[in-house]
Amino acid sequence: MVHLPILFDLLGVFSAAASGALTAVRKGLDLVGILVLGAATGLGGGAVRDVLIGARPPAFLADWRYLSAATIASLAVIAAQYQVFAVGPELRERARVTTAYLIVDSLTLGFFAVSGTGKALRYGLAPVPAALMGVLTAVGGGVIRDMLIAEVPTVLRREFYAIPAAIGSLIVVGADRYTPALTPIAFVAAGATAALRLIAVRRHWHAQLPPAKR
Numbered sequence: 207m208v209h210l211p212i213l214f215d216l217l218g219v220f221s222a223a224a225s226g227a228l229t230a231v232r233k234g235l236d237l238v239g240i241l242v243l244g245a246a247t248g249l250g251g252g253a254v255r256d257v258l259i260g261a262r263p264p265a266f267l268a269d270w271r272y273l274s275a276a277t278i279a280s281l282a283v284i285a286a287q288y289q290v291f292a293v294g295p296e297l298r299e300r301a302r303v304t305t306a307y308l309i310v311d312s313l314t315l316g317f318f319a320v321s322g323t324g325k326a327l328r329y330g331l332a333p334v335p336a337a338l339m340g341v342l343t344a345v346g347g348g349v350i351r352d353m354l355i356a357e358v359p360t361v362l363r364r365e366f367y368a369i370p371a372a373i374g375s376l377i378v379v380g381a382d383r384y385t386p387a388l389t390p391i392a393f394v395a396a397g398a399t400a401a402l403r404l405i406a407v408r409r410h411w412h413a414q415l416p417p418a419k420r
Contacts (some may be wrong), residue, residue, distance in 0.1 A: 214324065214396065215252060215265065216275050218317030221310045222347045223248030223276035227283035228307040233355055235285070243351060244280030245273065251346025255322050255339050259329045311348070312403040313378030315367070316396030318344040319374035324382075324392070333379040340375030341368055344399075374399030 216347025226247025230240040249266045256264040266272035286306075294378035326336035345361045345368055352359040361367045405411075 212233035212247075212265075212269075212321075213256050214317045214321035214392065216271055218314055218343070219248040219252065219266075219272055219275045219320055220279045221317060222251070222314040223279035224283055225311040225314055226347070226351045227280040228310065229351060229355065231283060231287055233306070241277065241280050242353060244283070245276045246354060247347040248279065249273070249347070250350035251318055251343045252322070254346045255325070255343045257349055258342070259326050259331060259339060261325070261329060269281035275397060308404065308407060312370075312400040313396075314347070315344045315371045315403050316374055316399035318347075319371040319393045319399050320378055320396045323375040323378040327379070333383065337372065337375035337379050340378065341371045344368075344374075366403065366411045370399045370402040370406065373402060395414040 221242040227240050227244035229247075230243040233239075235243065249272060253264040253266060256262070266276075282294075319340045321340075323336050323340030326339035327333075331339065345359075348367075349359040349361060374395045377398065378392060381391040390396070
């Protein structure tokens with residue numbers, strides 16, 4: 207698992223930064239705001255994870271590829287925002303922002319659930335704490351993003367968000383324990399996490415409790 211967490215970390219940084227940049231576009235932030243929100247979303251969860259597991263300095267400070275991936279993702283969102291499509295402005299806005307945000311946010315959950323769990327296992331954490339680090343990596347950047355734009359974090363709302371990340375993390379933990387061929391299963395775990403998140407949104411699944419009886 208030496209290279210696997212790095213691969214999924216970079217994929218997660220890219221997709222998370224794109225979701226942060228898309229949020230910034232939706233909120234009408236300027237160029238600096240888009241870049242900052244993209245970087246905070248892409249790098250925040252991994253930075254918290256690295257501090258907690260004792261990986262110092264955090265990966266984004268030790269490896270130039272992390273900040274580069276976040277910057278490229280944010281710039282790609284900016285470039286796409288100014289691309290001209292042969293559709294009406296309302297449809298273009300929905301396709302660019304709403305759908306694109308949901309897709310990249312779901313991919314972020316999958317990539318970071320795998321990379322966070324894998325790196326925690328490599329640093330000697332037991333299976334359950336490692337899975338928790340996977341969930342933290344997956345949702346941490348989104349929490350930072352939502353706090354910066356003064357919104358209740360998605361993971362604390364009714365959306366089915368942390369549970370798919372937990373399932374993906376547990377798949378990685380199980381695969382690490384029972385099979386040496388982890389690479390294909392890691393892609394399966396990431397895909398299953400993203401797919402579960404997309405299906406949950408499509409079918410309106412949520413973890414909200416019913417009203418308490420009085």
